[in-house]
Amino acid sequence: MKIQMLGTGSAFAKTFDNNNALLTVDGRKLMIDCGITAPKALFNLGYNFGDIDALLLTHMHADHIGGVEEFAFQMKFLYGRKPLLYVADTLVDPLWEHSLKGGLQQNPDDTLADYFDVKPLPEGVPHELLPGLRAELLLTRHIPNKASYSLLLNETFFYSGDMVYDPDLLESLVNDRGVNVIFHDCQLHPPGAVHACLPQLLTLPAHIQRFVYLMHYGDDQPEFVGRTGTMRFLEQHAIYDLDDLTKK
Numbered sequence: 001m002k003i004q005m006l007g008t009g010s011a012f013a014k015t016f017d018n019n020n021a022l023l024t025v026d027g028r029k030l031m032i033d034c035g036i037t038a039p040k041a042l043f044n045l046g047y048n049f050g051d052i053d054a055l056l057l058t059h060m061h062a063d064h065i066g067g068v069e070e071f072a073f074q075m076k077f078l079y080g081r082k083p084l085l086y087v088a089d090t091l092v093d094p095l096w097e098h099s100l101k102g103g104l105q106q107n108p109d110d111t112l113a114d115y116f117d118v119k120p121l122p123e124g125v126p127h128e129l130l131p132g133l134r135a136e137l138l139l140t141r142h143i144p145n146k147a148s149y150s151l152l153l154n155e156t157f158f159y160s161g162d163m164v165y166d167p168d169l170l171e172s173l174v175n176d177r178g179v180n181v182i183f184h185d186c187q188l189h190p191p192g193a194v195h196a197c198l199p200q201l202l203t204l205p206a207h208i209q210r211f212v213y214l215m216h217y218g219d220d221q222p223e224f225v226g227r228t229g230t231m232r233f234l235e236q237h238a239i240y241d242l243d244d245l246t247k248k
């Protein structure tokens with residue numbers, strides 16, 4: 001599996017694009033989240049929406065879903081096909097009713113299914129998204145009373161949707177489930193009200209920090225290089241082979 005971050009920025013970052021990712025497995029591509037900057041980021045990297053087989057959404061903030069309307073319209077009117085859309089079963093209805101309907105609805109009975117092959121995912125149940133790519137959604141804490149999901153990919157790769165610091169979860173993923181790569185959102189400055197912040201992540205024990213790669217950071221990230229313990233920053237646009245990350 002290869003993973004390329006289309007962006008590694010926080011919601012308000014301007015020098016980094018939204019924290020969205022492109023996974024390639026056996027020649028097929030799945031996007032994790034599709035924020036406001038995703039259409040331009042894909043274009044700048046030489047891709048287009050026609051290259052994408054499936055989209056997986058973590059939660060309903062614009063840096064994660066703000067590009068979905070363009071994705072849907074391009075697939076319908078430029079590429080003439082419905083991509084797979086994986087989203088938590090609890091978010092299917094709000095995604096359409098609260099975020100997409102205003103732009104995408106053309107006829108009164110239009111739904112998300114007019115644009116996507118919608119695959120609602122229950123929490124905690126592993127599912128094959130593409131051949132060779134399995135995912136389990138984990139409900140993780142982000143905004144009170146607003147569902148947000150993190151991802152356990154192919155059993156050992158944890159990818160945080162936006163989430164607060166949850167050391168118990170990280171400990172149990174590593175100790176009990178064999179997770180050996182953790183991509184984690186990281187707010188550089190405290191307090192970590194809705195995201196884990198760097199001072200909190202720096203308190204993780206060394207045997208966890210060595211698996212952690214930081215993403216979803218602010219524009220002043222360059223000032224923090226070398227100040228992240230044994231955790232490393234992900235670089236947007238770099239292509240990482242998961243096998244290489246697990247060997248480090």
Ligand SMILES: Nc1ccn([C@@H]2O[C@@H]3COP(=O)(O)O[C@H]3[C@H]2O)c(=O)n1
Binds near residue numbers: 010011061143162
């Ligand atoms: N209760 C909240 C809600 C939102 N926010 C900020 O708005 C951003 C929305 O995208 P995000 O990536 O989840 O990061 C959120 C916070 O920066 C915040 O700081 N506190």
Ligand SMILES: [Zn+2]
Binds near residue numbers: 061063216
């Ligand atoms: Zn975000």
Ligand SMILES: [Zn+2]
Binds near residue numbers: 059061142
């Ligand atoms: Zn968020």
